Amino acid sequence: MKDIEHLLRVAAIFLVAIALFVAVRSVVKPESYGKLGRYRAAALDEIKALPVRYAGQQECGPCHKTQAREKAGSSHRGISCESCHGALAAHAAAPKTAKALKPEESSMRGFCLRCHEAAVSKPAKFPTVEGGKHNPDMACSMCHKPHSPKI
Amino acid sequence: MRELPRRDFLKLTASALLTAAAAAAAAPVAWAEKFYREPPWRRKKPYWGFCVDIEKCIGCGRCVDACKTENDVPREPFYVRTWVERYIIRKDNEIKIDSPNGGMDGYPPVENPETVAKSFFVPKLCNLCENSPCVQVCPVGATFKTEDGVVLIDRKYCIGCRYCIQACPYGTRYFHPILQVADKCSVCYHRLRRGKVTACVEACPTGARMVGDLSDPQSNVSKFRENNKVQTLKANMGTEPKLVYKGLDKEVR
Amino acid sequence: MHDSVVIALRDTLDKVTGFIYPNELELQWSILIVLYPYLTGLVAGAFILASLERVFNVKVLKPTYRLSLLTALAFLMIAPLPLQVHLGHPERSFNILFTPNPTSAMAMFGFVYLWYLMAVLLMEIWLDYRKEIVGWADTDPSWLKRLIYKVMTLGVFKPTEKSFVIDDRVGRALTIIGLPSAVLLHGYVGFIFGSIKANPWWSTPLMPIIFLFSAMASGIAGVMLLYMFLCWARDVEIEMPCLDTVAKYFLTAVIVAFSLEMLESIQTAYEAEEHFDIIQLLIEGKLYISLIVIQICLGSLLPILLLGLTQIFELPEKVRKVFYAVSGTLSLIGIFAMRWNVVVGGQFFSKSLMGFTTYKLELAGREGLFSASVIAVLPFFVLAGLLWLLPPWENKPGGAA
Numbered sequence: 043m044k045d046i047e048h049l050l051r052v053a054a055i056f057l058v059a060i061a062l063f064v065a066v067r068s069v070v071k072p073e074s075y076g077k078l079g080r081y082r083a084a085a086l087d088e089i090k091a092l093p094v095r096y097a098g099q100q101e102c103g104p105c106h107k108t109q110a111r112e113k114a115g116s117s118h119r120g121i122s123c124e125s126c127h128g129a130l131a132a133h134a135a136a137p138k139t140a141k142a143l144k145p146e147e148s149s150m151r152g153f154c155l156r157c158h159e160a161a162v163s164k165p166a167k168f169p170t171v172e173g174g175k176h177n178p179d180m181a182c183s184m185c186h187k188p189h190s191p192k193i
Numbered sequence: 194m195r196e197l198p199r200r201d202f203l204k205l206t207a208s209a210l211l212t213a214a215a216a217a218a219a220a221p222v223a224w225a226e227k228f229y230r231e232p233p234w235r236r237k238k239p240y241w242g243f244c245v246d247i248e249k250c251i252g253c254g255r256c257v258d259a260c261k262t263e264n265d266v267p268r269e270p271f272y273v274r275t276w277v278e279r280y281i282i283r284k285d286n287e288i289k290i291d292s293p294n295g296g297m298d299g300y301p302p303v304e305n306p307e308t309v310a311k312s313f314f315v316p317k318l319c320n321l322c323e324n325s326p327c328v329q330v331c332p333v334g335a336t337f338k339t340e341d342g343v344v345l346i347d348r349k350y351c352i353g354c355r356y357c358i359q360a361c362p363y364g365t366r367y368f369h370p371i372l373q374v375a376d377k378c379s380v381c382y383h384r385l386r387r388g389k390v391t392a393c394v395e396a397c398p399t400g401a402r403m404v405g406d407l408s409d410p411q412s413n414v415s416k417f418r419e420n421n422k423v424q425t426l427k428a429n430m431g432t433e434p435k436l437v438y439k440g441l442d443k444e445v446r
Numbered sequence: 447m448h449d450s451v452v453i454a455l456r457d458t459l460d461k462v463t464g465f466i467y468p469n470e471l472e473l474q475w476s477i478l479i480v481l482y483p484y485l486t487g488l489v490a491g492a493f494i495l496a497s498l499e500r501v502f503n504v505k506v507l508k509p510t511y512r513l514s515l516l517t518a519l520a521f522l523m524i525a526p527l528p529l530q531v532h533l534g535h536p537e538r539s540f541n542i543l544f545t546p547n548p549t550s551a552m553a554m555f556g557f558v559y560l561w562y563l564m565a566v567l568l569m570e571i572w573l574d575y576r577k578e579i580v581g582w583a584d585t586d587p588s589w590l591k592r593l594i595y596k597v598m599t600l601g602v603f604k605p606t607e608k609s610f611v612i613d614d615r616v617g618r619a620l621t622i623i624g625l626p627s628a629v630l631l632h633g634y635v636g637f638i639f640g641s642i643k644a645n646p647w648w649s650t651p652l653m654p655i656i657f658l659f660s661a662m663a664s665g666i667a668g669v670m671l672l673y674m675f676l677c678w679a680r681d682v683e684i685e686m687p688c689l690d691t692v693a694k695y696f697l698t699a700v701i702v703a704f705s706l707e708m709l710e711s712i713q714t715a716y717e718a719e720e721h722f723d724i725i726q727l728l729i730e731g732k733l734y735i736s737l738i739v740i741q742i743c744l745g746s747l748l749p750i751l752l753l754g755l756t757q758i759f760e761l762p763e764k765v766r767k768v769f770y771a772v773s774g775t776l777s778l779i780g781i782f783a784m785r786w787n788v789v790v791g792g793q794f795f796s797k798s799l800m801g802f803t804t805y806k807l808e809l810a811g812r813e814g815l816f817s818a819s820v821i822a823v824l825p826f827f828v829l830a831g832l833l834w835l836l837p838p839w840e841n842k843p844g845g846a847a
Contacts, residue, residue: 045609048576048602049616052569055600059564067544072350075545081337085347092383095263096392121398125255129262129392157253157398162303163279163312164251168399271455271471278465290465290800317467326644332553333541352541353534355474356552362644364467364797368474370452373534430643446798 096124097134105137109189116190117169126153126188154182232407233323233342239406240342240435241380242414244423245316247440249401252277252314257297259396263381270294272367274378275318275393280444284310288444315445316402318393319344319365319378320426320434327357327366327377336375342407342435343382348374362430380404407435450811457806464801473793473805476813478528480789481821483635483657484782485525488825490632490658491665491699492518493567493624498695500621509688512838513676514669515571520829522563528821529555531812551638562631566624572598573617575836577610594835632661639788646721646799647728647792652710659703664781666696667774672829674771680839686763690756693770697753700777704746707784724799732802733791736783745780749773 074083099122103110106123113119124130132140145153151173160170177185185193197205234240260275261268270293277296281289281303293300296314303309325344327336335351338344351374358366358375369376381391385404389395394402405414417423423437426445438445455472462471496514499507530536546553572579580603583595596603633654639645640653670692677684714725729737752773756766794802808814 045606051600071544080334082347082350090386096395098389122395125396125398156299162306162309273468276468295468329549332550334547352538358474364470367469
């Protein structure tokens with residue numbers, strides 16, 4: 043026994059260290075870890091609770107009936123309002139205080155042309171114009187109403 | 194121990210070998226039966242999938258902008274959760290790819306359009322891999338696949354080792370400069386769970402992007418996969434993406 | 447700090463060639479991650495050299511046995527530091543130990559490391575020195591050292607003679623376990639890279655074994671140079687049979703490492719898969735100096751030539767020493783370049799295989815050259831401390847009990 047006393051002491055140190063590790067682990071390990079898989083289940087709730095910025099198409103129609111009806115019958119019917127008007131979840135939640143955005147009248151032409159400028163990369167069926175030749179000095183909205191662009 | 198006579202030993206060895214050989218010969222048949230793997234969305238509801246129709250994408254970049262707004266992605270061109278690449282393939286087979294600022298501000302005009310054989314836009318995002326290399330390598334389980342098939346990141350648990358960024362074959366991950374954790378497309382999980390579509394789908398004016406439930410045979414994505422010939426990116430990686438493309442060219446990487 | 451990263455990235459935007467995915471502009475694993483496999487490699491190599499004496503009874507290596515063990519320990523203690531410094535959230539690093547993901551090669555790091563440090567290296571050194579430690583606890587002139595030695599005896603001040611016989615046997619068993627552990631430790635580092643299928647420059651089953659043999663080369667070279675330096679500093683004669691033998695093992699390791707690297711390259715070139723073009727561009731371009739010139743020519747071929755000459759011709763002692771010193775230094779530089787070429791080189795090209803990003807090594811900052819240099823020098827301070835506490839040579843006051 044005396045010959046291996048030092049080894050026994052080392053073994054004791056190792057055992058204490060392992061016990062300590064197990065103890066610390068049980069305290070530190072997040073409670074929800076492993077509930078659903080090898081991750082912190084609470085993270086799912088945190089991610090689900092993240093704020094929404096885009097309200098979604100279904101939110102606009104009930105208030106903006108005229109525009110919705112106008113758009114529904116036009117070639118822009120597939121486009122969601124927020125695609126042009128930007129993220130409006132805040133406005134949908136508090137319509138009085140949070141103002142809706144409108145694409146600036148002055149930069150409108152550039153905004154329209156982002157989609158409708160002719161380019162070889164765009165699908166052939168997609169309606170485009172050559173911005174430099176197609177009434178370059180006029181605002182698009184002079185002829186094409188954004189909610190119902192066909193003249 | 195009792196000694197085994199040499200003859201018996203040899204007999205025993207020979208019969209063991211024969212049994213093993215018979216099993217090996219029969220095995221391919223057994224494996225072939227298992228070769229069909231039932232997709233996970235047969236068992237779990239919902240199960241999210243994403244479809245991109247390259248033939249509809251006009252490269253307007255509204256999706257990139259919407260994604261950055263919805264998810265507080267840093268507004269630098271080198272941090273994106275989704276981006277749109279433009280491929281220009283010339284008649285002499287020269288290939289040029291660009292994605293300035295992720296495609297958010299549009300693209301410069303194509304030079305010498307008459308020499309272009311074909312050109313198109315390819316939106317990119319998380320590929321929703323069924324066998325995600327990023328989840329495989331994460332040392333702590335800070336990136337994980339949810340029950341409904343989405344790969345997410347636990348920002349409070351990620352240690353910032355960046356192994357997942359190395360492991361993603363599609364380059365969809367980046368290191369968030371403020372949070373100091375890995376970040377990626379979450380397919381707007383917070384929106385999906387509220388019954389809304391992703392911000393990029395919301396903002397897409399042409400319907401080139403679709404998100405939906407693969408477990409529902411009537412859903413937009415199920416119908417799209419049924420009615421079109423679709424492909425995934427880098428199929429050789431064995432990642433089995435649930436993001437599929439219609440009209441993918443062989444040059445797309 | 448974070449702003450400086452963003453500003454630096456903005457500057458590199460126009461240095462991209464071809465097309466890369468937007469997120470690939472930032473090179474994620476910097477010089478610190480180059481340093482990490484380098485340091486671990488030195489550990490594994492030094493330990494394997496020590497094991498040769500012990501397991502395979504190469505008695506002539508006795509003078510370097512303890513030095514190799516202490517070198518391995520010194521480098522092992524610093525090896526996780528570059529990883530720790532590199533983490534985005536260093537304070538969460540313990541998550542790796544508490545909730546390891548079993549499918550992650552990296553998650554195993556903590557356990558392999560702890561096993562190797564605690565169970566193998568510390569134990570082996572302790573058992574080997576125990577006889578002396580007990581003696582020094584009484585006789586050392588410094589009270590501080592006496593106190594440390596007393597703690598290190600774990601309260602067993604009067605050990606029996608038989609216990610030392612047992613120690614010797616346990617120590618031997620530990621080395622036999624330690625050898626595969628050292629192989630595991632470094633092979634595993636290679637696997638961290640070799641298992642990344644997304645990166646064709648990394649993804650090869652040869653990676654662990656290439657890392658292992660270059661680790662052996664670097665560790666043996668490191669101990670060889672340290673031994674020569676310490677003999678010079680202490681003004682004692684170098685034991686040439688020992689040095690010659692170390693050099694012979696060193697040559698073997700360099701040859702095997704180099705052959706494996708070439709085998710890997712030939713395989714890649716011959717198969718010429720989709721990614722071959724971009725890798726060729728990488729080697730001919732951004733990695734030309736660090737791969738062709740430093741790693742292959744200066745770091746592998748020249749040492750093989752010099753060491754080969756010492757094997758073929760009977761060169762005088764002085765020339766041999768110079769050849770050993772030069773080839774050892776070259777090989778250490780070459781293997782650092784190899785780690786660089788793997789880690790940083792593998793991130794230069796886009797996973798789209800259509801272009802390259804760039805990496806500018808900053809001077810200051812958490813991941814700059816300065817902090818990397820500090821980390822690279824630290825093991826030598828640790829080693830100096832270990833040599834002070836546990837002198838590996840025998841003619842020291844205090845002596846063997």
